[in-house]
Amino acid sequence: MIWLNVVVQGVLIGGFYALFACGLSLMFGVLRVINLAHGDMAVVAGYVAVFLVPHFHLPEVWSFLVVVPIFAVLGYILQRTLIQKSIDRDPFTTLLVTFGLSVVIENLLLEIYSANGQSVNIGSLISQSWHPASIIYVSYVSLVVLGVAVLVLFLLQVFLSKTGTGRLIRAVADDREAAQLSGANYRHIFGIAAALAFATVALAGIAYGTMTQFAPTSGGVNLLFAFEAVVIGGIGSLWGTLVGGIALGIAQQFGAHFNPQYQILAGNLLFLLVLAVKPQGFFGRRTSLA
Amino acid sequence: MTDALVEVQSLVVHHGQLKAIDDVSFRLAHGEVLAIIGANGAGKSTLLGTLAGLHHPTSGSIRLDGDDISRLSPHRRVALGVSLVPEGRRLFGSMTLQENLQVGAYHARKGPFTIDRVYELFDWMPARRRQRVWQLSGGEQQAVAIGRALVANPKLLLLDELSLGLAPIIVERIYALIPEIVALGVSIVVVEQDVTQGMAVADRVHCLLEGKTSLTGVPSDFTPAQVERAYFGAELSSSSTSAQEQP
Numbered sequence A: 001m002i003w004l005n006v007v008v009q010g011v012l013i014g015g016f017y018a019l020f021a022c023g024l025s026l027m028f029g030v031l032r033v034i035n036l037a038h039g040d041m042a043v044v045a046g047y048v049a050v051f052l053v054p055h056f057h058l059p060e061v062w063s064f065l066v067v068v069p070i071f072a073v074l075g076y077i078l079q080r081t082l083i084q085k086s087i088d089r090d091p092f093t094t095l096l097v098t099f100g101l102s103v104v105i106e107n108l109l110l111e112i113y114s115a116n117g118q119s120v121n122i123g124s125l126i127s128q129s130w131h132p133a134s135i136i137y138v139s140y141v142s143l144v145v146l147g148v149a150v151l152v153l154f155l156l157q158v159f160l161s162k163t164g165t166g167r168l169i170r171a172v173a174d175d176r177e178a179a180q181l182s183g184a185n186y187r188h189i190f191g192i193a194a195a196l197a198f199a200t201v202a203l204a205g206i207a208y209g210t211m212t213q214f215a216p217t218s219g220g221v222n223l224l225f226a227f228e229a230v231v232i233g234g235i236g237s238l239w240g241t242l243v244g245g246i247a248l249g250i251a252q253q254f255g256a257h258f259n260p261q262y263q264i265l266a267g268n269l270l271f272l273l274v275l276a277v278k279p280q281g282f283f284g285r286r287t288s289l290a
Numbered sequence B: 001m002t003d004a005l006v007e008v009q010s011l012v013v014h015h016g017q018l019k020a021i022d023d024v025s026f027r028l029a030h031g032e033v034l035a036i037i038g039a040n041g042a043g044k045s046t047l048l049g050t051l052a053g054l055h056h057p058t059s060g061s062i063r064l065d066g067d068d069i070s071r072l073s074p075h076r077r078v079a080l081g082v083s084l085v086p087e088g089r090r091l092f093g094s095m096t097l098q099e100n101l102q103v104g105a106y107h108a109r110k111g112p113f114t115i116d117r118v119y120e121l122f123d124w125m126p127a128r129r130r131q132r133v134w135q136l137s138g139g140e141q142q143a144v145a146i147g148r149a150l151v152a153n154p155k156l157l158l159l160d161e162l163s164l165g166l167a168p169i170i171v172e173r174i175y176a177l178i179p180e181i182v183a184l185g186v187s188i189v190v191v192e193q194d195v196t197q198g199m200a201v202a203d204r205v206h207c208l209l210e211g212k213t214s215l216t217g218v219p220s221d222f223t224p225a226q227v228e229r230a231y232f233g234a235e236l237s238s239s240s241t242s243a244q245e246q247p
Helices: A002-031 A038-056 A060-089 A091-113 A123-127 A140-162 A164-174 A176-181 A186-211 A219-233 A238-258 A262-277 B044-052 B074-080 B097-106 B115-121 B138-150 B168-175 B178-183 B195-201 B224-232 B240-245
Strands: A129-133 A136-139 B004-015 B018-029 B033-038 B059-064 B082-085 B156-160 B187-192 B204-209 B212-217
Touching (some): A002 A038, A002 A060, A002 A164, A002 A238, A038 A091, A038 A186, A060 A091, A123 A140, A129 A140, A136 A140, A140 A164, A140 A186, A164 A176, A176 A186, A238 A262, B004 B044, B018 B187, B018 B204, B018 B212, B033 B044, B033 B195, B044 B082, B082 B138, B097 B138, B138 B156, B168 B195, B187 B195, B204 B224
Antiparallel strands (some): A129 A136, B004 B059
């Protein structure tokens, strides 16, 4: 029963990791950009939800209705300006630029909001949980976040496979030049992919704020977990990201069961093991045409 | 001759320091097939890529129906009716046959080619439309690549090295389609290393040698020796006298 609880808690936290990671996976899969400011974007979304949304007389729980569209637009604009400019130079520049963005964001947040921890106020829901067995507690918040993650991944999957724009996104990811020759404006497609990635990371940031406290520097460690979830699951596979997130979550809970200090270590060990044994991840994409 | 579909004037294209295309000019009438032949590195693919918008000319112009398109990006040219079937096919590897065609059709112009029309042209396709393209043979992949370009309804179809890596019988079958495509009002530029194939299908031929035009005209007007000289820049066989007899 103890182990069952470890697995349950791992799955719950894994849902959050997947939600956090799917935008990262999308940015890398389509744009070939590793967005090192991904985690900080989530934190910014959290701050917007806590400090700006209440001005609209909207409960913080519903802040995603405002924050997600804002971030989608922000993602498109940032892609069409700063990130595209760095892609046009070379891949290494995108790392430098997004790293720089990360540093600027963290310091701006520190300057404006101080290092105090913040959280998204969701009322009494925070402390409620489902208690199906003597030692298993399923927090409603975590359950909702897991549900949101599955829903987001499902919607992304449907969008990418069933819509014309989604197919163009996959086409650009497969072969940018061939997609251009088929009439796709790849810069616009990049913008749409970035908008989707930023929308999901905004959701992840707010979800994080409901589950725990965040501070200006919370982005980094979450970026690491997201990165690990993507690699474990396999780059380019959305459901792989969910499986990767859950595997990472279970490994962490497993480690924490022995000693809280081992939580992150166990996750990192799983990550290294996957890299060593199956570097393409559980659901890594097949190699494309020769 | 103002009714030319394509008019290329004094085109110069650089790859870095290298002058890949050096002062090339030609016209292509509506419904005409032009073969561009030449040895490896003669600049054939660069010329085709420049027509499609993958490379931008250093100087010179490319006019399509009288409008200069030489500065437009590839996707804008697709919208105006220029589609390239790239060398090596370059299909979308994570997608099915049908999805590859759907991508091509997404920004399509109005015209006779639809996905269903392509399925008629290649009757094996409907049964296999849900297969991933990497499961198809090389010849089948080439057909999908042609179909993907056709569904955009181009006025000008650019075919780059169709025969590359394919069995001769497959190549023949693919080239047999060209008259059918032309009959629907499409002009075609083919790039071929296989001179016989290129000259057989073309109304006119344009030979490149180190980026320069070395021969241009109607295929039947040239002797093999003339073509050889234009192709290699020197005569390899001893039958050089026959070439000199030509005016």
